[in-house]
Amino acid sequence: MTEPVTAQAANFLPGPVLLLGAPGVGKGTQAKALMAAYGIPQISTGDILRSNISNGTPLGKAAKTLVDQGTLVSDDLVNEMVADRLKQPDTARGFILDGFPRTLNQATWLDAQLSDDPNTLPVVAISISVDYEQLLHRITGRRISPAGRIYNIYSNPPRTPGICDVDGSTLVQRPDDSEAVFTERMKTFQAQTAPVIEHYRNQSRFEEINGDQSVEQVTADIEAALIRLRQYPNS
Template sequence: MRIVLFGAPGSGKGTQAEKLVEDFGVPQISTGDLLRAAVADGTELGRKAKSAMDAGELVADEVVIGMIRDRLDEPDTANGFILDGFPRSLAQAEALDTMLEKLGRPVQRVIHLEVDNEEIVQRLLERGRADDNEDTIRNRLDVFDNQTQPLIEYYRNQGKLEAVDGMGDMDAIQARIRAALPS
């Protein structure tokens, strides 16, 4: 299974990916987790990422694409993966498709978790991370809407996009995601 979980920050991608990992035994690849680890480790990548993340902006494509490429080279991705938070732009999606085509492992399905923005603001404020204040959250949602909207059309044109209602009970959301996965 090679899927992308696509949705705004706080839409539940990580939570839902964890459930899929347990059931299907493929790794979750979260750019957010990779970036936060780089920041915590104080690497050069982490320092570059921190300034963008603190402002609620997206980290430069070449940095994120390089991290994903390195991660997909690891052996545990041979039977599939769940990309969580990547791609976030059309350029990233095209780079991902090119990379996966060369590996002979194209994305099979893109699950778009749709969640109301006000619900997302509340979820993220309750999460209580240092980079989650209301102004930063709203800026992140604006950035997401502006820069990732073309992805919806891109993946719809490929026949890979499945919109899934990301509101409500976690188990109900998981059932809707499962129904949208390739057989």
């Protein structure tokens, strides 16, 4: 097994990190682990959008008009918000991108944006890979108690089907955890994000990690991959 390299985190400059992978592979969990290890922020386009709208910034006002009309916020507007966020001082050592770049157009914009700053490292992409059937089980098998306890009927079932082990409450399946919704999300992923994976794979700034392991082992593999990519970017 690969040993975690968190002990080296204080002296390691992770730079911009993009976590990729299909819905349910565990990107959010791994992003939190990397934030803790390296002291870098997670940059979520959803959070940026909500922050701009709530603060009434010029970008937020433009976005709110589109949202109120039921129109998707354009790539150009999202790019402007990301560019503004990357100017903040907490990104100096690096950052983890969440939900961006989601398309090839956004990826090429990001590369150009980062290359304009000689003090910023290029983004490295790490794709977490899990077998389709395993992902399907992770999503559709999820059951949640009213208190937020999470079970999975395949990998972590309650002792009594449909009942929380702790308080005896009824477990529910969220509407978003249905097979129909998962199938649509996978179609979107294949259409939009799969080309982003190939974009970075072709630039030798990419590694694929087996996500069908313990959370701790996936974290260790990601940290090791980051060090390899920063030390030997063209290997």
